[in-house]
Amino acid sequence: MRTSDSLRKTYGETLVELGKDNKSIVMLEADLGNSTMSSLFGSAYPERYFQMGIAEQNMASVAAGLSLAGKIPFINSFAVFARGRAYDQIRSSVAIAKLNVKICGSSAGLSDYGDGKTHQSIDDIALMQVLPNMTVLSPCDAIETEKMTKAMVECNGPVYLRINRNDLSLVTDPKADYKIGQMTEMVKGKDVVVFATGVMVQQSIQAAKILEKEGISLRVVNVSTIKPLDVTALQSYCEGVKGIVTAEEHSIFGGLGSAVCSALSMKRLPIEVLGIQDSFGTSAENYSILLKHYGLESEDVAKKVRAVLSAN
Amino acid sequence: MKYSQEQIIELKRKAIQIRANILEMIPPGKVGHLGGSSSIADVMAALYFHTMEVNPSDPKDPKRDRLIMSKGHAVLVQYACLVELGYFGREELAKVKTLEGMLQGHPDMDKTPGIEAVTGSLGQGLSVALGLALGLRLDKLPNRVYAIVGDGEQAEGQIWEAVMAAHGFKANNLTAIVDFNGLQATSTTKEIFPIENLVGKWSSFGWNVIEIDGHDMVQILDALEEAKAFTEGPSVILAHTVKGKCFPFAEGKAKYHNASMTEEEYKEAWVCIENLKREVEA
Numbered sequence: 398m399r400t401s402d403s404l405r406k407t408y409g410e411t412l413v414e415l416g417k418d419n420k421s422i423v424m425l426e427a428d429l430g431n432s433t434m435s436s437l438f439g440s441a442y443p444e445r446y447f448q449m450g451i452a453e454q455n456m457a458s459v460a461a462g463l464s465l466a467g468k469i470p471f472i473n474s475f476a477v478f479a480r481g482r483a484y485d486q487i488r489s490s491v492a493i494a495k496l497n498v499k500i501c502g503s504s505a506g507l508s509d510y511g512d513g514k515t516h517q518s519i520d521d522i523a524l525m526q527v528l529p530n531m532t533v534l535s536p537c538d539a540i541e542t543e544k545m546t547k548a549m550v551e552c553n554g555p556v557y558l559r560i561n562r563n564d565l566s567l568v569t570d571p572k573a574d575y576k577i578g579q580m581t582e583m584v585k586g587k588d589v590v591v592f593a594t595g596v597m598v599q600q601s602i603q604a605a606k607i608l609e610k611e612g613i614s615l616r617v618v619n620v621s622t623i624k625p626l627d628v629t630a631l632q633s634y635c636e637g638v639k640g641i642v643t644a645e646e647h648s649i650f651g652g653l654g655s656a657v658c659s660a661l662s663m664k665r666l667p668i669e670v671l672g673i674q675d676s677f678g679t680s681a682e683n684y685s686i687l688l689k690h691y692g693l694e695s696e697d698v699a700k701k702v703r704a705v706l707s708a709n
Numbered sequence: 710m711k712y713s714q715e716q717i718i719e720l721k722r723k724a725i726q727i728r729a730n731i732l733e734m735i736p737p738g739k740v741g742h743l744g745g746s747s748s749i750a751d752v753m754a755a756l757y758f759h760t761m762e763v764n765p766s767d768p769k770d771p772k773r774d775r776l777i778m779s780k781g782h783a784v785l786v787q788y789a790c791l792v793e794l795g796y797f798g799r800e801e802l803a804k805v806k807t808l809e810g811m812l813q814g815h816p817d818m819d820k821t822p823g824i825e826a827v828t829g830s831l832g833q834g835l836s837v838a839l840g841l842a843l844g845l846r847l848d849k850l851p852n853r854v855y856a857i858v859g860d861g862e863q864a865e866g867q868i869w870e871a872v873m874a875a876h877g878f879k880a881n882n883l884t885a886i887v888d889f890n891g892l893q894a895t896s897t898t899k900e901i902f903p904i905e906n907l908v909g910k911w912s913s914f915g916w917n918v919i920e921i922d923g924h925d926m927v928q929i930l931d932a933l934e935e936a937k938a939f940t941e942g943p944s945v946i947l948a949h950t951v952k953g954k955c956f957p958f959a960e961g962k963a964k965y966h967n968a969s970m971t972e973e974e975y976k977e978a979w980v981c982i983e984n985l986k987r988e989v990e991a
Contacts, residue, residue: 455870462840494827
């Protein structure tokens with residue numbers, strides 16, 4: 398049962414809960430267990446916790462081997478290392494073989510604000526969604542993280558989960574059913590639809606409030622499964638609107654925006670992609686300063702909405 | 710003597726047949742990894758026809774031992790063993806590396822019965838084998854895991870991550886075998902990358918190191934038994950081999966790492982096979 402608003406703590410606690418009955422779950426960690434919260438699992442089930450040291454490539458391929466032995470391995474590190482340092486291992490040992498390996502990219506996006514560009518993961522969705530067989534998940538709050546972690550254990554195949562380091566306000570419905578692949582309408586609206594993921598869901602909900610005062614009705618859709626993208630649902634949420642905005646804490650190349658543009662290329666509707674321009678991250682005093690610096694606040698979403706409306 | 714004369718002769722016959730099967734897959738004009746497949750053929754014969762628990766009628770039999778071909782480009786030698794054991798029909802040999810065939814250019818567990826993982830991007834197979842070994846141990850299963858790694862592959866940093874980790878986890882159900890043929894894709898390992906003193910390297914990382922002539926069947930069998938008997942941690946067999954072994958035109962030549970044979974070479978290769986057969990029967 399979830400005890401906090403922290404995505405990473407919820408992730409760790411959920412796996413402890415699931416690991417009680419499901420003895421196939423094993424965790425691998427590359428010496429960041431106190432940040433990724435995999436250490437909670439290590440305390441509960443030390444025999445099923447593999448401390449792999451700062452050797453992410455070996456960790457990913459060892460996970461492939463554990464999966465071949467029938468286990469459900471979760472590999473943990475900061476998102477930059479979990480899927481970047483071990484990219485070819487994930488591609489060859491895991492994704493080609495369709496193995497049941499779960500990758501948790503922790504401290505994703507800009508959320509590791511102090512550590513700067515080497516540690517900020519703004520290209521992980523791109524790298525993971527280009528891989529055939531890979532499922533790519535991006536929760537926006539702790540409630541969704543708990544449901545996703547459970548769903549990851551239930552589904553057979555490689556999954557990448559990108560989670561934020563910081564607490565995010567709760568916006569999803571704890572009582573609602575969840576399944577991988579679904580997208581959820583967070584705010585009803587009719588003029589423009591924004592497809593948002595991760596922290597940009599909260600920012601987009603705020604944007605809807607700003608725009609309401611201007612007489613603009615914004616529909617906000619939480620796209621927490623980037624891949625496989627539910628194109629039918631995507632198209633149905635575009636019905637009746639005059640334009641589309643995508644919003645993500647990720648590079649404008651290869652992320653949610655790219656996926657939506659590809660899927661809706663025949664829609665003939667104006668689309669604005671909000672994300673990090675072609676640049677790496679930087680250190681800052683806190684997370685909100687970085688969101689402002691990279692233009693990822695609610696007002697930035699609102700500007701994009703006004704822009705698509707003016708294109709009509 | 711631990712093994713009967715008949716056992717040794719039978720394994721030598723298998724090793725010849727494995728090399729014949731490799732030839733069958735790469736007729737003149739068809740490119741294939743002859744060199745690195747034939748260098749490890751004797752070790753593979755010992756593993757598949759003596760040491761390992763295998764069950765061709767149920768390739769996923771939980772009681773089987775596992776072999777991970779980390780030097781995935783030499784998968785022809787593994788196909789040559791698997792076909793001999795009946796994992797798939799001989800008609801597949803001619804279809805290797807074709808669109809309709811089940812035998813891919815590098816090992817693919819989804820396509821080929823008896824293949825245990827996806828390998829080919831070098832440096833990863835030892836880690837996969839370690840993961841398998843740890844998983845089997847968690848389930849308290851007695852099965853062993855074997856990883857075939859190349860000497861050129863020793864340049865991959867991940868090999869040494871796996872070497873350190875396997876020692877740390879005391880993975881005594883894991884045996885690595887280095888096909889130490891001294892050649893890689895474009896030249897000698899000596900010229901390409903400094904991997905000297907492999908015995909010292911592996912032993913200083915905590916492994917039980919066994920150095921052998923990788924073409925001497927008795928030494929191979931002894932080494933595999935010794936590795937099994939060593940319970941304190943993982944073992945590595947450094948098998949000194951000759952790239953292109955048994956095909957004089959190809960022996961010790963980097964060119965045959967991945968090449969096609971001419972009609973003349975191919976004929977000569979079959980003559981070599983026939984001579985070997987006569988020798989072993991004599």
